[in-house]
Amino acid sequence: MHIFYRTELEKAARRMILIHRTDTLIKLIIRTITRDLKVLHAGIFLFDKQKQNYVLTASRGKQGVKVPPGLVKISNDSPLIKYFFSRTYNLWKDNFLLAKRTRIVLKRDSVKKNTKLKNFFERLLYQVSIYKIDIALPIAFRGELLGIFILGEKRNKNNFYPEELTFLSILSSDVAMAIRNATLFDDLRVQLEKNQTLFFQTISAFAHVIEAKDKYTLGHTERVAEYSLNIAIQIKKIIRIKNWEEFKKNLKIAALLHDIGKIGIPEKVLNKRKPLNDNDWTFIRAHPLIGENILSPLKDLKEVILAVKYHHERYDGKGYPYGLEGKRIPLMAAIIFVADAYDSMISDRPYRKALSRTEAKKEIEKNSGLQFNPKVVTAFIQAYTARRV
Amino acid sequence: MHIFYRTELEKAARRMILIHRTDTLIKLIIRTITRDLKVLHAGIFLFDKQKQNYVLTASRGKQGVKVPPGLVKISNDSPLIKYFFSRTYNLWKDNFLLAKRTRIVLKRDSVKKNTKLKNFFERLLYQVSIYKIDIALPIAFRGELLGIFILGEKRNKNNFYPEELTFLSILSSDVAMAIRNATLFDDLRVQLEKNQTLFFQTISAFAHVIEAKDKYTLGHTERVAEYSLNIAIQIKKIIRIKNWEEFKKNLKIAALLHDIGKIGIPEKVLNKRKPLNDNDWTFIRAHPLIGENILSPLKDLKEVILAVKYHHERYDGKGYPYGLEGKRIPLMAAIIFVADAYDSMISDRPYRKALSRTEAKKEIEKNSGLQFNPKVVTAFIQAYTARRV
Numbered sequence: 091m092h093i094f095y096r097t098e099l100e101k102a103a104r105r106m107i108l109i110h111r112t113d114t115l116i117k118l119i120i121r122t123i124t125r126d127l128k129v130l131h132a133g134i135f136l137f138d139k140q141k142q143n144y145v146l147t148a149s150r151g152k153q154g155v156k157v158p159p160g161l162v163k164i165s166n167d168s169p170l171i172k173y174f175f176s177r178t179y180n181l182w183k184d185n186f187l188l189a190k191r192t193r194i195v196l197k198r199d200s201v202k203k204n205t206k207l208k209n210f211f212e213r214l215l216y217q218v219s220i221y222k223i224d225i226a227l228p229i230a231f232r233g234e235l236l237g238i239f240i241l242g243e244k245r246n247k248n249n250f251y252p253e254e255l256t257f258l259s260i261l262s263s264d265v266a267m268a269i270r271n272a273t274l275f276d277d278l279r280v281q282l283e284k285n286q287t288l289f290f291q292t293i294s295a296f297a298h299v300i301e302a303k304d305k306y307t308l309g310h311t312e313r314v315a316e317y318s319l320n321i322a323i324q325i326k327k328i329i330r331i332k333n334w335e336e337f338k339k340n341l342k343i344a345a346l347l348h349d350i351g352k353i354g355i356p357e358k359v360l361n362k363r364k365p366l367n368d369n370d371w372t373f374i375r376a377h378p379l380i381g382e383n384i385l386s387p388l389k390d391l392k393e394v395i396l397a398v399k400y401h402h403e404r405y406d407g408k409g410y411p412y413g414l415e416g417k418r419i420p421l422m423a424a425i426i427f428v429a430d431a432y433d434s435m436i437s438d439r440p441y442r443k444a445l446s447r448t449e450a451k452k453e454i455e456k457n458s459g460l461q462f463n464p465k466v467v468t469a470f471i472q473a474y475t476a477r478r479v
Numbered sequence: 480m481h482i483f484y485r486t487e488l489e490k491a492a493r494r495m496i497l498i499h500r501t502d503t504l505i506k507l508i509i510r511t512i513t514r515d516l517k518v519l520h521a522g523i524f525l526f527d528k529q530k531q532n533y534v535l536t537a538s539r540g541k542q543g544v545k546v547p548p549g550l551v552k553i554s555n556d557s558p559l560i561k562y563f564f565s566r567t568y569n570l571w572k573d574n575f576l577l578a579k580r581t582r583i584v585l586k587r588d589s590v591k592k593n594t595k596l597k598n599f600f601e602r603l604l605y606q607v608s609i610y611k612i613d614i615a616l617p618i619a620f621r622g623e624l625l626g627i628f629i630l631g632e633k634r635n636k637n638n639f640y641p642e643e644l645t646f647l648s649i650l651s652s653d654v655a656m657a658i659r660n661a662t663l664f665d666d667l668r669v670q671l672e673k674n675q676t677l678f679f680q681t682i683s684a685f686a687h688v689i690e691a692k693d694k695y696t697l698g699h700t701e702r703v704a705e706y707s708l709n710i711a712i713q714i715k716k717i718i719r720i721k722n723w724e725e726f727k728k729n730l731k732i733a734a735l736l737h738d739i740g741k742i743g744i745p746e747k748v749l750n751k752r753k754p755l756n757d758n759d760w761t762f763i764r765a766h767p768l769i770g771e772n773i774l775s776p777l778k779d780l781k782e783v784i785l786a787v788k789y790h791h792e793r794y795d796g797k798g799y800p801y802g803l804e805g806k807r808i809p810l811m812a813a814i815i816f817v818a819d820a821y822d823s824m825i826s827d828r829p830y831r832k833a834l835s836r837t838e839a840k841k842e843i844e845k846n847s848g849l850q851f852n853p854k855v856v857t858a859f860i861q862a863y864t865a866r867r868v
Binding site: 284286287289298299302350357384388390391 | 499660663664667668670671673674675676677678680681682683684685687688691692739742743745746747773774776777778779780
C-alpha cells in the first residue's frame with residue numbers, strides 16, 4: 091500500500107521541475123505530502139534572502155493543528171536550523187530530525203552532564219513542540235540550507251516506516267533542486283522585466299527630449315501612448331489582431347517614438363510663431379521619414395518603424411509623406427494618428443486655444459473615413475464615451 | 480551489482496535538472512549511460528524545430544560502433560519515429576522498442592499476411608540495423624516526442640533485465656523533463672539577449688541623432704565606446720573593479736550616451752563657425768547636466784548617469800560643470816573623458832585639422848595628472864601602444 095503513494099509522490103516530485111514559480115511549487119509539494127502520507131499537517135520553511143531568516147512559506151493540515159504560514163519565521167541561529175548545520179548537535183549524522191528520538195536523547199547521561207548539549211536539546215524540543223513537528227528534513231543544495239520540511243504526526247499515530255524516511259530524504263533533495271531551479275527562473279524573469287522597464291524608461295526619456303524641442307505640452311507622448319492603447323483594446327473587439335501581446339508592446343513603443351523624427355527638423359522651424367512657408371512644410375512632412383531612418387537599425391522593430399513612418403497618412407490618401415490610402419496604412423499608424431490628433435486638439439498651441447474634449451471628439455468623428463480610418467474612430471469613440479479623459 | 484549503477488544513474492538524472500544548456504545536458508546523459516550500463520554505444524536523437532526532423536545530437540561508444548553525431552537525421556515519418564506515435568505499429572503498447580522482439584514479429588502469421596504491417600517492420604528493422612539499436616526509448620513530454628534514446632548491445636552481450644528496462648523508461652521521462660526545462664531556459668536566455676541587443680541598438684540610434692546635430696564625424700560615439708572598453712580592460716589590471724560585467728555594460732551605455740545632453744544646446748551654438756562667446760560656453764558647459772537630467776528617470780542606471788554628468792571634469796579640477804577633482808571624479812567618467820578627447824583630436828573639425836594618432840597620444844600623455852586621471856592615461860597607452868587604432 092505504501093508503494094502506491096511512493097510512485098504517486100515520485101511522479102509529483104518529477105513534475106515539480108517544470109513549476110517555475112517557487113510559491114506554486116511549494117504549495118503543490120505540501121498538498122501532495124499531506125494527502126499521500128496522511129499526516130496531520132506539513133509545512134515548509136524557506137530561507138528569505140531579504141529578511142535573512144527562514145519563513146514558513148506554505149503549510150497545510152487540519153484547522154487548529156496546522157501552523158499558519160507567512161507569520162512564522164525562525165532565525166539562522168535557532169536550534170531547528172543549527173541542528174542541520176552542526177556535527178556536534180546532529181548526533182546521528184543523518185538527514186532528518188525525529189522528534190521521538192530527540193526526546194529520548196535528553197535522558198542520556200552524556201547529554202545530562204553536558205550543559206551546552208542539554209541546553210541545546212531543550213530549546214530544540216521546545217521549537218519542535220510549538221510547531222508540532224514529528225519529523226523535520228533539511229532542504230539543502232550544495233551545502234546551502236534552502237529550507238526545512240516539517241511534518242506532523244500521521245493521522246493513525248503510527249511511526250514512519252524506515253522506507254518512508256529514506257523516501258522523504260530523497261524527496262527533500264528533489265525539492266531542493268526544484269526550488270533552486272525555480273529560483274534561477276525567477277531571477278531570469280526579474281532580469282527580463284527589469285530590462286523591459288529600462289527600455290521603456292529610456293525611450294520615454296528620449297521622447298521627452300523631443301517634446302521639449304517641439305514646444306508640445308508636457309506629457310504629450312505619454313498621453314498618445316495611453317490613448318493608443320485604449321483604442322487598441324476596443325479595436326480588438328472588431329478586428330482580429332494576431333499576437334496581441336506583441337502588438338500592444340510594439341504599439342506602445344511606436345507611440346512613444348512617433349515624433350522622434352522631429353529631431354531632424356531645424357529648431358527655427360519648430361519654434362516659428364509665424365505661419366509656416368513651403369520650405370518649412372518640406373521639413374515637417376519629412377519627420378516620419380527621418381524617424382524611420384533613425385530607427386532603421388532596430389531590426390526587431392519592423393512593425394514599430396512602419397507605424398512611425400506612416401503616422402501622418404490620411405485614410406483618404408491626402409496625408410504625408412506618401413499619400414498612402416485606406417487599408418494600406420498599417421493599423422498601428424492609423425491608431426497613433428487618431429491619438430496624436432486628439433491630444434493635439436485638446437492642448438493649447440502657440441497659434442490657437444485648445445478645443446474641449448467634446449469638440450475634439452466631434453471633430454474626429456466628422457473626419458471618419460476622410461482623415462481617419464473609420465474602424466479606429468469607432469474604437470476611439472467606444473473608448474472615450476461617457477468617460478473623462 | 481546493478482543496484483549500484485541505478486542509484487548512480489538516479490543521482491545523475493537528478494543533477495540533470497540543474498543543467499540549463501540542452502547540449503551539455505544531453506552529453507552528460509549519454510556519458511553516464513554508456514559508462515554505467517556498459518553498452519557498446521548510446522545516442523540521443525533530438526527534435527530540431529528549424530529542420531523539422533530528429534537529429535542525432537549526442538552519441539558515444541567504441542570507435543566504429545558509435546554513430547557519428549550531427550550528420551544523421553531522421554524524418555518525422557520514418558518508422559523509428561512512427562513506432563512511438565502509432566497504436567497500430569507498437570503492438571506491445573509499451574514504452575520501448577526492443578530490436579530482438581521486433582525481429583521475431585516478422586515471423587508472425589498475422590504480420591506476414593498484412594502487407595502494410597510487414598512493410599513497416601521491415602523498414603523499421605532496416606533503421607534499427609543501421610544505427611545498431613538494441614533498445615530505443617521515446618523521450619516524450621505531454622504527448623510531444625522531444626527525442627529518442629538509442630542504446631546498442633551490452634558489452635557482455637546479455638539481455639537487459641526487466642528492472643533495467645523499467646528504470647530506462649523512468650530515466651527517459653526524467654530526461655524529457657530536463658530537456659523541456661533546459662529549452663525553457665534557453666528561450667528565456669535568447670529573449671534576454673534579444674532585449675539587450677535592442678536596448679543597445681536603440682541608444683546607439685539616439686546617439687547617432689546627436690552626432691548628426693553636432694557635426695561630429697560619423698561613428699564618434701561608437702568609437703568612444705570602443706576606446707572606453709579597451710581602456711577599462713587595461714585599467715582592470717591595475718585597479719580592482721567590483722562587478723566587472725556590470726561595470727563593462729554600464730561603461731558601454733554611458734559612452735554611447737555621454738553627449739546626449741547636447742540635444743539641449745541650441746543648433747545655432749552647435750553649428751557656429753565663429754569662436755564661441757561666453758553665452759555659447761554656458762550652453763556647452765551645461766550639456767553634461769542636461770544629459771543627467773534626461774537620464775534621471777532611469778533608476779537602474781545610477782552609475783551611467785554619474786559618468787555622463789562628470790565626463791568633462793578634469794583631474795586638476797579645472798573641468799566643468801563642477802570643477803570636481805582627482806579621485807572624486809568617477810572612474811567611468813574619467814575613462815570616457817580620455818576616450819572622447821582622443822577621438823576628437825584625431826578627427827577633423829570645422830576649425831582645425833585632425834592630429835595624427837601619435838601626436839594625439841603624446842598630447843594625452845602630456846596631460847596626465849592635469850586634464851586626465853594618470854591611471855586612465857597609463858591604461859590608455861597600454862591599450863593603444865604598438866597597435867593601429
